[in-house]
Amino acid sequence: MPAQSQKRVLVSDALSEAALRVFRERGVAVDFRPDLGKDRDALxxxxxxxxxxxxxxxxxxxxxxxxxxxxxxxxxxxGIGVDNVDVAAATxxxxxVMNTPHGNAITTAEHAVAMMFALARQIPQADASTQAGRWEKNRFLGVELTAKTLGVVGCGNIGAIVADRGIGLRMKVIAYDPFLSAERAVALGVEKVELEQLLARADVITLHVPLTDKTRNILSAExxxxxxxxxxxxNCARGGLVDEAALRAALxxxxxxxxxxxxxxxEPALDNPLFGHPNxxxxPHLGASTAEAQENVALQVAEQMSAYLVDGAISNAINFPAISADEAPRLRPFVELSEKLGSFLGQLTEAPVTGIRVTYEGAVAEMNTRAxxxxxxxxxxxxFLPDVNMVSAPAIAREHGIVIDEIKREGGHSTFESVVRITVxxxxxxxxxxxxxxxxxKPRVVEIRSIAVDAAFAPHMLYVRNHDKAGFIGRFGSVLGEAGVNVATFALGREREGGNAIAFVAVDGPVPEAVLADIAAIPQVKRVRAVRF
Incomplete structure (x- = not known):
C-alpha cells in the first residue's frame, strides 16, 4: 500500500469539476487533460x-x-466496463484497476426497462410514423408486459434492479446466473433457472453479464x-453477448x-446486421448516459483513487482484494510483516519454489488475509523478480505453477495475540x-525453522544456522570485529542444548563475501546467509 505522500493523477477523459475537487481536497495533485486519451502517442x-x-x-x-x-x-x-484497459498487462x-460498478447501475437498469417498453409498444417506429404525417393507429399493435415472463441473464447489481422493476410491472421474473444463490434469489423474488429453461420460457430476455470467453455469443444461433x-x-450490457447475424436471421x-x-x-456502430429491421x-450506448450517473461515477472514481493513493484503501478493484479505509491502518504493519517474512524465506531459497503456505493464528486470522x-x-x-508487487505477485505465482494455500486458526497462539507463519x-x-x-x-520474527527467536527486522542482517556448542559466539564475534562489521542486535535461538541453533543478527551495513566465507569456516556453522530488507 502506498506511503503517505502527495501523488499525481492524470485525468485523460471528461470528468466533472466536482470530481476534480475530490482529488484536490484529499491532497492529490490532478492534471485535467480530457483530450489526451484520444491521442495514444501523447498519452x-x-x-x-x-x-x-x-x-x-x-x-x-x-x-x-x-x-x-x-x-x-x-x-x-x-464506469463499469474495463474493456478499454488491458487488465492482464496492468496486473x-x-x-x-478499479471501476465504479454501482454508480450507473440504476441508470443502466432504467434504460433496459425503457428499451423493453419501446420494444413492446413499438414506440420509436410509431413516433417516426406519426411525425411523418401518417396516422397508422392500426399498424402498431403492441403487447402488454403484465403477466409476461421476464428472463434475466445475469442477476448482479444491474440485473437485480431490472428484476425488481419487472416484478413491479407484475411480470414473472426468472433468472439465470451461476453465482446467484438460492437465498439471494428468494430475497429478490425471482425464480432461479438454468439457461435452457430461461430460453424456453421467457417472453422477454434481458442481458446483464460482462463479456468474457464464457459469455461471448451466449445467445448464439443455436x-x-x-x-x-x-x-x-x-441487450444493454455488452456487445458480443449476442450473435448479431444470427439474431437478424431469427428476426x-x-x-x-x-x-x-x-x-x-x-462501436461506434455505423453499420450493423440489425440496422434497418422494422422490429x-x-x-448509441446510452445505458449510463444520464446526468446523475455521469456525476456519480466521476465522484466515485475520484473517491476510490484518492482513498487508495492517500490511505491505501482499495475498493472495486478488478485485480486485487478490497481493503477498507478502516482496515488499512490495522493491516499495514501485518502487510510489512508478511512481505518481510516472505522475503527472508525467498532469500534463503535457491531451488525452484513449488508452493507457498501462509497460516494465520489468533486475531490476525480475522483480518483481510487475502491482502x-x-x-x-x-x-x-x-x-527472483525484483519488480513484482502485491498486485502482480499472485498472478505471477500462478503462471509459474506455484500453489498458494491460506490457513486460518482463530484459536490463537500460546504466546502471541497474532502470528503469521509462512512455509515455502x-x-x-x-x-x-x-x-x-x-x-x-513493528514486525518481528519469532520463529525460524521451528526454533524460537526474537528479532526485529533491519536493512542488513545475517542468518546463521549452527551447532549449539561452546565457542561459536566468540569466534563469530571475532570474525565480524576483525572485519570492522558492527553488530546492531544479536538474536539467538536453539531447539535444545547441544542441538541445532540459529543466530539472526542485524549489522550496520553490507557484509563482504570474504567475511561470509570466514563465518562459514567456523566449525560450528552449517550455513550463513546475508539477507536484506
Missing part, C-alpha cells in the same frame, strides 16, 4: 509522471501505455433456435419478435518462519 509521452490515471471509455490503456507508466499505481475507470505491472417463439431480446424468420440493443460488437430498436497473502507471495518472489516449499526442502506485530506496530 505514452506523458503517463510516466503520474501515480494514477482516471479514465472513461475514450482512453485505451494498452501494454505500450503501461510500459511507459513507470510510476503508475492505479487506474480508475469511471503484470502491479497496477490496480441458443436463439431454442427460445420461445416470439421472444423479445434486450427475419419470426422466431424472435423484436430486439432492442444499446450495445454492439463494433429493432437501437440506441496479507499477496504481500507474503510478493516477498517470496521478489529475490521448494524442490530441495521446505523453509518456514513466523512473526508477529507488537503493540509498537
Amino acid at each position: 505514452i509521452r506523458e503517463i510516466g509522471a503520474y501515480d494514477g490515471l482516471a479514465i472513461r471509455s475514450a482512453t485505451k490503456v494498452t501494454p505500450k501505455v503501461l510500459a511507459a507508466a513507470e510510476r503508475l499505481a492505479v487506474i480508475g475507470r469511471a 503484470a505491472r502491479g497496477v490496480i 441458443a436463439l433456435a431454442r427460445t420461445k417463439p416470439g421472444v423479445r431480446i434486450v 427475419d424468420s419470426g422466431q424472435v419478435a423484436g430486439a432492442a440493443f444499446d450495445v454492439f460488437v463494433t 429493432v430498436v437501437c440506441t 496479507l497473502t499477496a504481500a507474503a507471495v510478493t516477498g517470496v518472489l521478489r529475490p 516449499d521448494a524442490q530441495d526442502m521446505p523453509r518456514d518462519a513466523a512473526g508477529t506485530v507488537f503493540h509498537d506496530g
Whole structure:
C-alpha cells in the first residue's frame, strides 16, 4: 500500500469539476487533460509522471501505455466496463484497476426497462410514423408486459434492479446466473433457472453479464433456435453477448419478435446486421448516459483513487482484494510483516519454489488475509523478480505453477495475540518462519525453522544456522570485529542444548563475501546467509 505522500493523477477523459475537487481536497495533485486519451502517442509521452490515471471509455490503456507508466499505481475507470484497459498487462505491472460498478447501475437498469417498453409498444417506429404525417393507429399493435415472463441473464447489481422493476410491472421474473444463490434469489423474488429453461420460457430476455470467453455469443444461433417463439431480446450490457447475424436471421424468420440493443460488437456502430429491421430498436450506448450517473461515477472514481493513493484503501478493484479505509491502518504493519517474512524465506531459497503456505493464528486470522497473502507471495518472489508487487505477485505465482494455500486458526497462539507463519516449499526442502506485530506496530520474527527467536527486522542482517556448542559466539564475534562489521542486535535461538541453533543478527551495513566465507569456516556453522530488507 502506498506511503503517505502527495501523488499525481492524470485525468485523460471528461470528468466533472466536482470530481476534480475530490482529488484536490484529499491532497492529490490532478492534471485535467480530457483530450489526451484520444491521442495514444501523447498519452505514452506523458503517463510516466503520474501515480494514477482516471479514465472513461475514450482512453485505451494498452501494454505500450503501461510500459511507459513507470510510476503508475492505479487506474480508475469511471464506469463499469474495463474493456478499454488491458487488465492482464496492468496486473503484470502491479497496477490496480478499479471501476465504479454501482454508480450507473440504476441508470443502466432504467434504460433496459425503457428499451423493453419501446420494444413492446413499438414506440420509436410509431413516433417516426406519426411525425411523418401518417396516422397508422392500426399498424402498431403492441403487447402488454403484465403477466409476461421476464428472463434475466445475469442477476448482479444491474440485473437485480431490472428484476425488481419487472416484478413491479407484475411480470414473472426468472433468472439465470451461476453465482446467484438460492437465498439471494428468494430475497429478490425471482425464480432461479438454468439457461435452457430461461430460453424456453421467457417472453422477454434481458442481458446483464460482462463479456468474457464464457459469455461471448451466449445467445448464439443455436441458443436463439431454442427460445420461445416470439421472444423479445434486450441487450444493454455488452456487445458480443449476442450473435448479431444470427439474431437478424431469427428476426427475419419470426422466431424472435423484436430486439432492442444499446450495445454492439463494433462501436461506434455505423453499420450493423440489425440496422434497418422494422422490429429493432437501437440506441448509441446510452445505458449510463444520464446526468446523475455521469456525476456519480466521476465522484466515485475520484473517491476510490484518492482513498487508495492517500490511505491505501482499495475498493472495486478488478485485480486485487478490497481493503477498507478502516482496515488499512490495522493491516499495514501485518502487510510489512508478511512481505518481510516472505522475503527472508525467498532469500534463503535457491531451488525452484513449488508452493507457498501462509497460516494465520489468533486475531490476525480475522483480518483481510487475502491482502496479507499477496504481500507474503510478493516477498517470496521478489529475490527472483525484483519488480513484482502485491498486485502482480499472485498472478505471477500462478503462471509459474506455484500453489498458494491460506490457513486460518482463530484459536490463537500460546504466546502471541497474532502470528503469521509462512512455509515455502521448494524442490530441495521446505523453509518456514513466523512473526508477529507488537503493540509498537513493528514486525518481528519469532520463529525460524521451528526454533524460537526474537528479532526485529533491519536493512542488513545475517542468518546463521549452527551447532549449539561452546565457542561459536566468540569466534563469530571475532570474525565480524576483525572485519570492522558492527553488530546492531544479536538474536539467538536453539531447539535444545547441544542441538541445532540459529543466530539472526542485524549489522550496520553490507557484509563482504570474504567475511561470509570466514563465518562459514567456523566449525560450528552449517550455513550463513546475508539477507536484506
